[in-house]
Amino acid sequence: MPVGIVIISHSQRLAEGVAELAGQMTRGEVKILAAGGTDSGELGTSLEKVQRALAEADSGEGILILMDLGSASMVATMALEQLPEEQRARVRLSDAPLVEGAVVAAVEASIGSTLDQVASTAKEATTMDKGINA
Amino acid sequence: MAVDSAAVVAWLERSAARLHEQRAYLTDLDAAIGDADHGVNMDRGFTAVMAKLQAEGTPTDVGAVLKTVGATLVSTVGGASGPLYGTAFLRAGMALAGKDALTAGDVETGLHAALEGIKARGKAHAGEKTMIDALEPAINAFSAAIIDRDDVHAALTAAADAAEEGMRATIPLLATKGRASYLGERSIGHQDPGATSSALLLRTMVNKGEG
Numbered sequence: 001m002p003v004g005i006v007i008i009s010h011s012q013r014l015a016e017g018v019a020e021l022a023g024q025m026t027r028g029e030v031k032i033l034a035a036g037g038t039d040s041g042e043l044g045t046s047l048e049k050v051q052r053a054l055a056e057a058d059s060g061e062g063i064l065i066l067m068d069l070g071s072a073s074m075v076a077t078m079a080l081e082q083l084p085e086e087q088r089a090r091v092r093l094s095d096a097p098l099v100e101g102a103v104v105a106a107v108e109a110s111i112g113s114t115l116d117q118v119a120s121t122a123k124e125a126t127t128m129d130k131g132i133n134a
Numbered sequence: 135m136a137v138d139s140a141a142v143v144a145w146l147e148r149s150a151a152r153l154h155e156q157r158a159y160l161t162d163l164d165a166a167i168g169d170a171d172h173g174v175n176m177d178r179g180f181t182a183v184m185a186k187l188q189a190e191g192t193p194t195d196v197g198a199v200l201k202t203v204g205a206t207l208v209s210t211v212g213g214a215s216g217p218l219y220g221t222a223f224l225r226a227g228m229a230l231a232g233k234d235a236l237t238a239g240d241v242e243t244g245l246h247a248a249l250e251g252i253k254a255r256g257k258a259h260a261g262e263k264t265m266i267d268a269l270e271p272a273i274n275a276f277s278a279a280i281i282d283r284d285d286v287h288a289a290l291t292a293a294a295d296a297a298e299e300g301m302r303a304t305i306p307l308l309a310t311k312g313r314a315s316y317l318g319e320r321s322i323g324h325q326d327p328g329a330t331s332s333a334l335l336l337r338t339m340v341n342k343g344e345g
């Protein structure tokens with residue numbers, strides 16, 4: 001099973017949209033879970049949603065978490081702290097840009113790359129050229 | 135005079151009531167420099183805390199009460215203040231585990247653990263226009279006060295005064311943490327909502343004595 005991906009956003013629709021976009025590149029081979037919004041679907045973050053997404057995305061090969069603004073990283077860190085140590089070791093937080101990071105991470109994961117490779121490819125998306133200045 | 139779990143619950147009740155009253159004010163402050171949800175979030179979180187404590191009953195162990203508060207805030211607040219205040223209460227609860235009555239020194243230990251929790255969770259320090267700007271001077275004032283005199287009430291009063299001063303001092307600051315940091319220079323001239331709710335939580339510790 002490929003590395004799984006979890007998308008944390010303050011907006012449920014944004015998280016789902018990013019997951020959808022990234023999933024289009026991988027034909028459903030990679031588990032990409034959206035954890036967006038509060039439990040009631042309002043703007044915000046939910047530790048429980050993140051925990052559920054992590055449980056579902058875990059294939060045993062590791063999980064890369066991508067996130068949007070500020071407190072998303074706090075919730076991600078808290079979710080990580082509450083995982084059993086053995087599982088925590090195979091979860092990585094990425095500060096890659098959300099959209100580009102998720103798309104390239106999904107592609108990297110779909111070719112069977114390791115968590116380290118997926119994380120480093122996502123990180124490279126920080127300097128990705130959109131072709132405007134080409 | 136010692137602080138027991140009933141006093142802590144009474145403080146939480148006063149805080150929940152005050153946050154409910156101040157909900158629009160906190161949200162207005164947050165609308166100016168953030169995402170306009172601080173009052174709503176804090177009100178929702180503390181309402182959930184009171185419901186949880188009522189449903190489960192109050193343990194005599196103050197640490198256990200604080201841990202319940204922390205876990206509830208983390209899962210109900212929704213904004214950044216959920217992980218931040220949640221961590222503060224969880225850390226204070228861990229530091230005070232097994233204690234049925236708190237001395238002034240214990241209160242200091244709990245406040246300190248809470249502050250360190252917030253700093254670690256937010257990777258922040260004083261001067262960045264956050265709750266830390268209210269909490270850190272408050273805890274320093276508490277510590278200074280109990281050196282002079284072992285009086286929890288007097289020390290909490292000093293802490294609340296310092297917190298409010300720190301809160302007002304966030305107005306000219308440039309935000310470098312949290313959602314307000316996205317505004318850059320535009321964050322200057324507004325009081326930080328997190329510092330405001332922190333000052334509120336310290337003031338409600340003083341009202342009605344040792345609670």
